[in-house]
Amino acid sequence: MTILVLAEHDNASLKSSTGHAIAAAARLGGDIHVLVAGHDAQGAAQAAAQFEGVAKVLLADAAHLAAPTADNAASTALSLLPGAYTHVVAAATGFGKSIIPRIAAKLDVAQVSEVTAIEAPDTFVRPIYAGNAFATVQSKDPIKVLTVRTTAFDSPKTGGSGAIETIEAAADSGLSRVTGAELTKSERPELTSARVVISGGRGLGSSENFKLLEALADKLQAAIGASRAAVDAGYVPNDYQVGQTGKIVAPDLYIAVGISGAIQHLAGMKDSKVIVAINKDPEAPIFQIADYGLVGDLFALVPEFTAELG
Amino acid sequence: MKILIPIKRVVDYNVKVRVKSDGSGVDTTNVKMSMNPFDEIAVEEAVRLKEKGVATEIVAVSCGVAACQETLRTALALGADRAILIETDVELQPLAVAKLLAALAAEEKPELMILGKQAIDDDANQTGQMLAALLDWPQAAFASKVDIAAGVATVKREVDGGTETVEMKLPAIVTTDLRLNEPRYATLPNIMKAKKKPLTTTTPAALNVDVAPRLTTLKVVEPPKRKGGGKVADVKELVAKLRTEAKVIT
Numbered sequence: 084m085t086i087l088v089l090a091e092h093d094n095a096s097l098k099s100s101t102g103h104a105i106a107a108a109a110r111l112g113g114d115i116h117v118l119v120a121g122h123d124a125q126g127a128a129q130a131a132a133q134f135e136g137v138a139k140v141l142l143a144d145a146a147h148l149a150a151p152t153a154d155n156a157a158s159t160a161l162s163l164l165p166g167a168y169t170h171v172v173a174a175a176t177g178f179g180k181s182i183i184p185r186i187a188a189k190l191d192v193a194q195v196s197e198v199t200a201i202e203a204p205d206t207f208v209r210p211i212y213a214g215n216a217f218a219t220v221q222s223k224d225p226i227k228v229l230t231v232r233t234t235a236f237d238s239p240k241t242g243g244s245g246a247i248e249t250i251e252a253a254a255d256s257g258l259s260r261v262t263g264a265e266l267t268k269s270e271r272p273e274l275t276s277a278r279v280v281i282s283g284g285r286g287l288g289s290s291e292n293f294k295l296l297e298a299l300a301d302k303l304q305a306a307i308g309a310s311r312a313a314v315d316a317g318y319v320p321n322d323y324q325v326g327q328t329g330k331i332v333a334p335d336l337y338i339a340v341g342i343s344g345a346i347q348h349l350a351g352m353k354d355s356k357v358i359v360a361i362n363k364d365p366e367a368p369i370f371q372i373a374d375y376g377l378v379g380d381l382f383a384l385v386p387e388f389t390a391e392l393g
Numbered sequence: 394m395k396i397l398i399p400i401k402r403v404v405d406y407n408v409k410v411r412v413k414s415d416g417s418g419v420d421t422t423n424v425k426m427s428m429n430p431f432d433e434i435a436v437e438e439a440v441r442l443k444e445k446g447v448a449t450e451i452v453a454v455s456c457g458v459a460a461c462q463e464t465l466r467t468a469l470a471l472g473a474d475r476a477i478l479i480e481t482d483v484e485l486q487p488l489a490v491a492k493l494l495a496a497l498a499a500e501e502k503p504e505l506m507i508l509g510k511q512a513i514d515d516d517a518n519q520t521g522q523m524l525a526a527l528l529d530w531p532q533a534a535f536a537s538k539v540d541i542a543a544g545v546a547t548v549k550r551e552v553d554g555g556t557e558t559v560e561m562k563l564p565a566i567v568t569t570d571l572r573l574n575e576p577r578y579a580t581l582p583n584i585m586k587a588k589k590k591p592l593t594t595t596t597p598a599a600l601n602v603d604v605a606p607r608l609t610t611l612k613v614v615e616p617p618k619r620k621g622g623g624k625v626a627d628v629k630e631l632v633a634k635l636r637t638e639a640k641v642i643t
């Protein structure tokens with residue numbers, strides 16, 4: 084068995100999601116190769132080679148892979164497939180979700196999305212219906228193509244020394260191109276890997292009021308997230324959304340402020356170790372899953388919380 | 394320009410589904426069914442493109458059981474011009490749906506297909522991307538803004554760190570994210586008019602597509618229940634408990 088892991092990176096460095104994908108690959112057993120398709124992506128390739136268990140890093144370099152479109156990223160991976168690989172794995176992030184289905188379709192095999200547990204090399208567990216059910220599915224296809232939920236697989240140790248091999252990038256299809264990006268700048272820890280996450284909902288009332296959460300986040304070195312309602316209302320950028328159709332988080336501590344607890348929100352955070360909810364409505368569903376519920380006005384309680392931390 | 398909108402009939406997003414006691418799946422008998430919310434957004438976007446004079450015809454397509462006709466009628470009431478049901482009782486997985494849609498695209502020759510980013514039942518998030526690959530078309534998944542001019546679609550898409558802009562040559566695939574638009578409601582007169590719009594039916598066999606499932610579901614279980622419901626009286630108690638009981642802050 085040989086597994087191909089698709090690395091997510093910004094050329095200079097590797098995204099933390101890649102470590103989780105490698106961890107899932109390690110659970111499958113077999114040799115692990117990591118594909119870094121990019122431009123001047125030596126830095127990312129070296130980082131990938133350092134994960135324990137990585138036998139080989141395949142580095143494809145081309146100008147059109149600097150900020151690749153989905154079809155170009157997929158075709159470079161496909162140039163290695165079917166080949167010697169039994170599995171193709173990527174993290175279930177925006178990157179993996181865009182590219183992995185294209186690879187599965189071209190190989191004429193099923194894709195298994197958001198795998199949370201690996202029971203056997205052909206048998207996987209995944210959430211359906213916003214995590215209200217978990218299905219165990221078996222694939223009979225010759226190549227298993229998966230995206231994996233990052234919170235379900237801890238990154239492996241570093242200190243390994245996989246070989247880096249240069250491969251040819253597939254030609255630019257010319258069908259599309261990335262013309263720009265607006266990335267949210269933040270000094271805070273990344274939402275999906277932070278130890279503490281504080282999320283705000285419609286109860287915050289405005290983007291200005293999110294400053295209350297920032298002061299608390301500063302004390303706790305926390306990342307900031309949000310409900311869909313807060314994002315739709317424009318209080319915070321779209322990439323803050325936690326939930327079924329946003330980001331999945333599982334920090335040690337999740338603090339939900341002014342969030343009612345719709346199933347779509349719970350789907351993205353209910354695997355957190357400890358959940359705190361602050362809401363003025365004692366009947367809010369979020370309290371049913373909170374370890375520590377605090378009923379009251381967030382505008383009084385959040386500043387008090389921040390002050391209490393000293 | 395013709396736009397094809399694939400729509401899926403799913404358990405309504407307000408329903409909390411129950412897992413069947415024999416572990417074979419979730420119980421969908423007598424449960425409210427609706428159009429997948431992301432597909433409502435897709436229909437709305439197509440209707441707006443028609444209102445702007447960019448699109449000339451909107452064709453809604455659904456793959457599945459006969460009851461999907463109801464969902465297609467909703468799409469017609471929202472502004473689609475005609476509808477096609479690809480009827481089958483076989484459980485359809487994303488790859489099979491993508492193949493059916495690719496076969497239909499070969500006949501219908503749309504210049505744009507707008508899908509939902511994710512069906513809220515299987516949460517697969519695959520079909521649009523698979524379809525793009527099968528057709529060798531470019532894709533913009535998770536769209537929050539779509540502009541079309543001179544055979545080029547310029548799409549702003551939601552990515553993990555913010556947004557990204559992609560330019561695609563038509564024909565192309567777009568999948569919708571939540572912020573693309575706010576779908577309208579169907580009005581009574583439009584619901585009446587929709588009853589007279591054409592709805593045709595075909596089958597996987599007629600399209601020459603093998604839809605046999607590739608994945609076997611071995612079992613479906615409920616997630617472990619979280620023991621919540623704990624309350625604290627005030628902030629002092631909260632902070633004390635987080636420090637000494639939960640030990641998640643210092």
Ligand SMILES: Cc1cc2nc3c(=O)[nH]c(=O)nc-3n(C[C@H](O)[C@H](O)[C@H](O)COP(=O)(O)OP(=O)(O)OC[C@H]3O[C@@H](n4cnc5c(N)ncnc54)[C@H](O)[C@@H]3O)c2cc1C
Nearest residue numbers: 284285286310311312326327328329341343347348363381
């Ligand atoms: C297809 C689809 C996908 C979705 N995906 C997601 C998703 O990924 N993530 C997500 O979060 N949602 C998602 N949703 C939306 C979800 O159904 C809810 O609408 C949303 O989570 C509600 O956000 P909220 O809790 O902030 O707002 P509300 O439900 O309006 O709750 C606001 C809460 O704030 C409290 N509050 C108000 N003022 C105060 C105050 N001063 N002090 C204390 N408390 C106060 C209120 O008591 C209330 O409980 C999705 C919906 C659909 C249809």
Ligand SMILES: Nc1ncnc2c1ncn2[C@@H]1O[C@H](COP(=O)(O)O)[C@@H](O)[C@H]1O
Nearest residue numbers: 399400456508509511512517518519520
């Ligand atoms: N049975 C179906 N019929 C028509 N369209 C579908 C069907 N299944 C999925 N789709 C489309 O594909 C999108 C993504 O679905 P999925 O890949 O299953 O998450 C949906 O929002 C629909 O636009």
